[in-house]
Amino acid sequence: MTATGKPSPLYEVHHDLGATFTEFAGWTMPVRYSSDLAEHRAVRQAAGMFDLSHMGEIEVTGSQAGQALDYAVVGTVSTLKPGKARYTMLCAEDGGVMDDLVVYRLAEDRFLVVANAANVTVVAEALTERAARFSGATVTDRSAEYALIAVQGPASPEIVRAVCDADVDGLKYYSAAPAQVTGHDVLLSRTGYTGEDGFELYCAPDHAAEVWAKLAEVGKPHDLLPPGLAARETLRLEAGRPRYGKELSGEGTRSDPGLEG
Known part of the structure; x- marks a missing residue:
C-alpha cells in the first residue's frame, strides 16, 4: 500500500520488513507483517516490538502543572512521585x-x-483550556519530537536489559526512567x-530506526517479532483493555466499560 497518511519515522523499516499498511488516525501504520496469529502468539510466548509513534505526547510544565492536571483529568496525578x-x-x-x-x-x-x-488535538486543546486558570502551568504539544517503540512479552525484560543502561529490574510497573540505547537518550x-x-x-x-x-x-535469539495493529x-481485547473509538467514546462514561473506581 502506498503511504497516503502521515508516515511513521519507522515507515521505511516496516516497508523493508514486508509490512502491509493501513490508514489509522491520519497515519500510515503497519497492520501486519506475517500472520496475525503468529504475531499475537509471539507477544504471549516470547516478545513483540511495536511502532507506536502515532501516539501523541503533550507536556504540562510549571509550578502548578500538577494542580492543573488534577483539574483537567480524572483522579489525582499531583501525588505522583517523579518517575x-x-x-x-x-x-x-x-x-x-x-x-x-x-x-x-x-x-x-x-x-x-x-x-x-486520533485525539491528540482534542486533548491538547482541552488541557490548554483547563490549564488556563493556573498561571503556573503551560501546555505544549511535543508529539512531533517523539517516536515510540514498545517491547512486550515475557522475554522483554531480558531484551531491554541488554540494550540500555537503566536499572530494568528495578523499574516497577507504571514507572519510567531516563536511559540510553545505542548512545541515544530515551525515556524508558x-x-x-x-x-x-x-x-x-x-x-x-x-x-x-x-x-x-x-x-x-538483541531480540532475534528470543524469537522477537514485530506485530502490527491487528495483533x-x-x-x-484478550487482556480486557478498552480502546477509544470502541469501548470508550464521548457518548459513554468511564463507568460503562467498568473503569470506575
Whole structure:
C-alpha cells in the first residue's frame, strides 16, 4: 500500500520488513507483517516490538502543572512521585470520555501526557483550556519530537536489559526512567497495552530506526517479532483493555466499560 497518511519515522523499516499498511488516525501504520496469529502468539510466548509513534505526547510544565492536571483529568496525578505514571481519562462536562491517557511525572514541575493518535488535538486543546486558570502551568504539544517503540512479552525484560543502561529490574510497573540505547537518550517506561510485562521507549524520531535495529538484533535469539495493529487489537481485547473509538467514546462514561473506581 502506498503511504497516503502521515508516515511513521519507522515507515521505511516496516516497508523493508514486508509490512502491509493501513490508514489509522491520519497515519500510515503497519497492520501486519506475517500472520496475525503468529504475531499475537509471539507477544504471549516470547516478545513483540511495536511502532507506536502515532501516539501523541503533550507536556504540562510549571509550578502548578500538577494542580492543573488534577483539574483537567480524572483522579489525582499531583501525588505522583517523579518517575511514576498513572492511567487516567479526559472527560467532558457531561462525563463522556474524550480520551484515555497515561500521565508520567518526569520531574516536580514536568508531566508528560500520552494521548491516542486520533485525539491528540482534542486533548491538547482541552488541557490548554483547563490549564488556563493556573498561571503556573503551560501546555505544549511535543508529539512531533517523539517516536515510540514498545517491547512486550515475557522475554522483554531480558531484551531491554541488554540494550540500555537503566536499572530494568528495578523499574516497577507504571514507572519510567531516563536511559540510553545505542548512545541515544530515551525515556524508558514499564508500561503497555497487551496484558504482558513490557516496556515503552520514547526517543527522538531521528533515532528511532537505530533504536529499533538494536532491539531487533538483541531480540532475534528470543524469537522477537514485530506485530502490527491487528495483533495489537487482539492482544488488548484478550487482556480486557478498552480502546477509544470502541469501548470508550464521548457518548459513554468511564463507568460503562467498568473503569470506575
